[in-house]
Amino acid sequence: MVPEPIATAAVELADGGTILLRRHGNADGPRVVLSHGSSFSADAYFPFWSLLLRDFDVVVYDLRNHGLNPLGDLGSHHMPMMVWDNLRVVRAIDRHFGPKPKIGMYHSVSAAIAVFQAVEENSFVGLVLFDPPVCPPGLPAARERAIQATGSAMSKRAADRQGVFASWEELAGLYRDSRAFALLRPDDIDLLAQTTLRACDAGYELCCPPAYEAKLFEQLYKWALAIDIFAFDFPVKVIGGDPMATFSFLPTISLEEIGQVDYDFVPDTTHLLQLEQPAACAELAIDFLEQSKLA
Numbered sequence: 001m002v003p004e005p006i007a008t009a010a011v012e013l014a015d016g017g018t019i020l021l022r023r024h025g026n027a028d029g030p031r032v033v034l035s036h037g038s039s040f041s042a043d044a045y046f047p048f049w050s051l052l053l054r055d056f057d058v059v060v061y062d063l064r065n066h067g068l069n070p071l072g073d074l075g076s077h078h079m080p081m082m083v084w085d086n087l088r089v090v091r092a093i094d095r096h097f098g099p100k101p102k103i104g105m106y107h108s109v110s111a112a113i114a115v116f117q118a119v120e121e122n123s124f125v126g127l128v129l130f131d132p133p134v135c136p137p138g139l140p141a142a143r144e145r146a147i148q149a150t151g152s153a154m155s156k157r158a159a160d161r162q163g164v165f166a167s168w169e170e171l172a173g174l175y176r177d178s179r180a181f182a183l184l185r186p187d188d189i190d191l192l193a194q195t196t197l198r199a200c201d202a203g204y205e206l207c208c209p210p211a212y213e214a215k216l217f218e219q220l221y222k223w224a225l226a227i228d229i230f231a232f233d234f235p236v237k238v239i240g241g242d243p244m245a246t247f248s249f250l251p252t253i254s255l256e257e258i259g260q261v262d263y264d265f266v267p268d269t270t271h272l273l274q275l276e277q278p279a280a281c282a283e284l285a286i287d288f289l290e291q292s293k294l295a
Contacts, residue, residue: 005024007022007097013088017070019088019089026053036107039196047278107274111134161206161213164206243265266284
């Protein structure tokens with residue numbers, strides 16, 4: 001069960017939308033700012049970030065049109081807007097909770113957003129990126145086309161998702177029947193389903209509707225080709241799912257590029273590694289922060 005935050009704050013976005021910040025943990029510790037992958041919510045990652053609460057000042061938030069945030073216009077649901085959202089988020093964190101150096105800890109699409117945010121503004125003293133959709137520079141044209149095709153295929157699958165459910169248990173049942181969630185514990189699947197849905201007249205609906213998720217996936221892999229995590233002058237850690245897993249995305253960084261970045265993977269995990277092996281992911285993240293003198 002996700003505990004009540006010690007403080008909350010609402011961030012007004014450029015188009016009038018809102019993002020709700022939730023502060024947890026040790027207010028005197030180093031500050032970690034954390035968000036989630038596409039279609040999920042920050043609270044779904046509680047099995048992971050609960051392991052940070054003793055030592056860290058943890059601020060979690062959902063991307064626009066996700067989780068606890070209100071549903072806005074589909075036209076504003078795109079990568080550039082989310083980068084601008086993040087710039088507002090980090091400023092609002094300092095404004096509401098006091099200024100402090102911030103460590104970004106992000107998964108999947110939020111990791112891509114955080115990288116572009118860090119290019120625009122010096123928001124972080126360090127980044128921990130879980131299975132980010134990044135590519136080494138100078139890929140062959142055929143590999144670029146394959147990556148873009150992956151994005152288009154994922155977008156189509158997202159658009160075809162069921163969007164309304166009679167109960168959260170119905171969605172949890174679908175998760176249990178899917179290979180993508182086979183490594184999650186039953187209680188964590190329940191939490192994932194509960195935090196991915198909001199109540200509606202028909203029962204429950206996805207907080208991030210299928211059309212919104214599909215639009216983001218259509219853009220994400222095109223943006224991935226422009227991400228450069230090798231250029232930052234602050235510590236960056238990439239933690240990926242097991243590249244040999246049967247049901248996993250391709251390795252985040254191609255093997256010949258690992259020497260250019262601080263990279264680890266968690267054995268026997270997929271793209272959902274923070275939900276599948278939260279303790280192993282937290283240990284790698286904390287070790288990196290300690291070695292980098294950020295914790």
